[in-house]
Amino acid sequence: MTTAADRFATEGFGPQNLPYASFSTAGGAPRLGVRLGERAIDVNALATALDTTGPVLPEGLHTAVSAPDLDVLLAAGREAWTALRAWLVEVVTTDGAAEAVERASHPVEEVRLHMPFTVADYVDYYASEHHASNVGRMFRPDQAPLLPNWKRLPVGYHGRAGTVIPSGQDFPRPKGLRPEQDGTPSFGPSRRLDIEAEIGFVLGGSAPAGEVSVARAAAEHLFGVVLFNDWSARDIQAYEYVPLGPYLGKSFASSISLWVVPWEALAAARVAPPAREHELAPYLDDSSGGPWGLDITMEVVLDGQAVSHPPVRTMYWTAPQMVAHMTVNGASLRPGDFFGSGTVSGPEADQRGSFLELSWGGKEPFTLADGTEMSFLEDGQTVTLKGTAPGPDGSVIDFGECTATVLPAT
Incomplete structure (x- = not known):
């Protein structure tokens, strides 16, 4: 078996990075995403796909990952950021999760990116x-x-x-x-x-x-x-x-x-x-x-x-x-x-x-x-x-x- 990182990571966008974005696909609403290689992963869709097979999203993060951008996560604070990042790293480096990552993701060139957060001051x-x-x-x-x-x-x-x-x-x-x-x-x-x-x-x-x-x-x-x-x-x-x-x-x-x-x-x-x-x-x-x-x-x-x-x-x-x-x-x-x-x-x-x-x-x-x-x-x-x-x-x-x-x- 191979991991999602093995299959999809590219130089600069491997499991060491995993940057966040807000993205949409044709006709769809914005959703919170994370990038692995040339794939934009729908974080909420990924959490749903792994809900019964694992790794399971930690408690308290479901509202943040179902948001259209980073706003809810930013308000949640460092403990939530660290937990979500640790889960994402675990998912993309765990044997058996690559198929779930692929189903929950889209080629980067096919998505539209939006403002990733609402600028306050x-x-x-x-x-x-x-x-x-x-x-x-x-x-x-x-x-x-x-x-x-x-x-x-x-x-x-x-x-x-x-x-x-x-x-x-x-x-x-x-x-x-x-x-x-x-x-x-x-x-x-x-x-x-x-x-x-x-x-x-x-x-x-x-x-x-x-x-x-x-x-x-x-x-x-x-x-x-x-x-x-x-x-x-x-x-x-x-x-x-x-x-x-x-x-x-x-x-x-x-x-x-x-x-x-x-x-x-x-x-x-x-x-x-x-x-x-x-x-x-x-x-x-x-x-x-x-x-x-x-x-x-x-x-x-x-x-x-x-x-x-x-x-x-x-x-x-x-x-x-x-x-x-x-x-x-x-x-x-x-x-x-x-x-x-x-x-x-x-x-x-x-x-x-x-x-x-x-x-x-x-x-x-x-x-x-x-x-x-x-x-x-x-x-x-x-x-x-x-x-x-x-x-x-x-x-x-x-x-x-x-x-x-x-x-x-x-």
């Missing part, structure tokens, strides 16, 4: 030292690249949850006020539309009173990780962000990948973050229980050509620190809260996670394989983010893709 951070330093050098050439607070706390802002959109949903070029040389802004479509190659973190459980520690963030609230493209209209952002910060330059679209990699699946990808320059405030101290950095390598693909490979392991601030910061003043945490890492960039030119950096503000356009010089996005261009991380025993964890095409402004 959304926060975007600025956690890459290389990205922040590059931006500082471009816009403040006569000052230190990083502002004095940057290595004291993870800088971030509260974003717009309503325009976090699923991978594959295209969007029109945003419009707004753009700076002009004579000092009078003009209104129109963004001329400097950009990407921000990030990773996103999905949170679960509840903390109504806030003040979630670094340890509790990792142990109780970090559910999963996705690829995240926080598209940015640089010209609109440049005019509006002083003194309060970005709004129209960021609020039009933020794309997420649709397979949510469980936090537990990334245990082998945990690495130490860069050495900290200053002693951290006690609530940000992540020196114990970790390490909490992640060894994820991203790929930025423009119209089929890879143009950058941002390394997440270089991020200065870690996910548990970002959760601790967003709740330390009493801000509540709810199931479905979501935050982005901020643009991921490494020290090398081909590791920059934005076109702003790759073209150095448009002053040094980069050249594509066909000889075209590129600075910012044109209508009709498609950007796809990919990502992988090391799994246990030499395996690979694949994040799938996060993709969208820029449409002309309305």
Whole structure:
């Protein structure tokens, strides 16, 4: 006999990963799924099929797995997440369950993916030292690249949850006020539309009173990780962000990948973050229980050509620190809260996670394989983010893709 993992697993989507999604088949309603190789498994159908033969779904999980997405599971908390993942791993690695897995699953290319969870609050951070330093050098050439607070706390802002959109949903070029040389802004479509190659973190459980520690963030609230493209209209952002910060330059679209990699699946990808320059405030101290950095390598693909490979392991601030910061003043945490890492960039030119950096503000356009010089996005261009991380025993964890095409402004 063979296991489902033996029959269906592929590199990146083996039993070490088992990412979640919400999917539907032709004419059907969305249901909670998990991926093994090129199969999307209906978790509720699988539980029903094994109800008498086993492995049997643990008590208390039936409501979560019969939901159309992750919302119920996120509210159930870490104990439920761990139990469900353990059951799924057992099923796909147990002799005799492969037929049940096949009957409860569909080829990935035949299913439609939906938003995997309902976004509650959304926060975007600025956690890459290389990205922040590059931006500082471009816009403040006569000052230190990083502002004095940057290595004291993870800088971030509260974003717009309503325009976090699923991978594959295209969007029109945003419009707004753009700076002009004579000092009078003009209104129109963004001329400097950009990407921000990030990773996103999905949170679960509840903390109504806030003040979630670094340890509790990792142990109780970090559910999963996705690829995240926080598209940015640089010209609109440049005019509006002083003194309060970005709004129209960021609020039009933020794309997420649709397979949510469980936090537990990334245990082998945990690495130490860069050495900290200053002693951290006690609530940000992540020196114990970790390490909490992640060894994820991203790929930025423009119209089929890879143009950058941002390394997440270089991020200065870690996910548990970002959760601790967003709740330390009493801000509540709810199931479905979501935050982005901020643009991921490494020290090398081909590791920059934005076109702003790759073209150095448009002053040094980069050249594509066909000889075209590129600075910012044109209508009709498609950007796809990919990502992988090391799994246990030499395996690979694949994040799938996060993709969208820029449409002309309305």
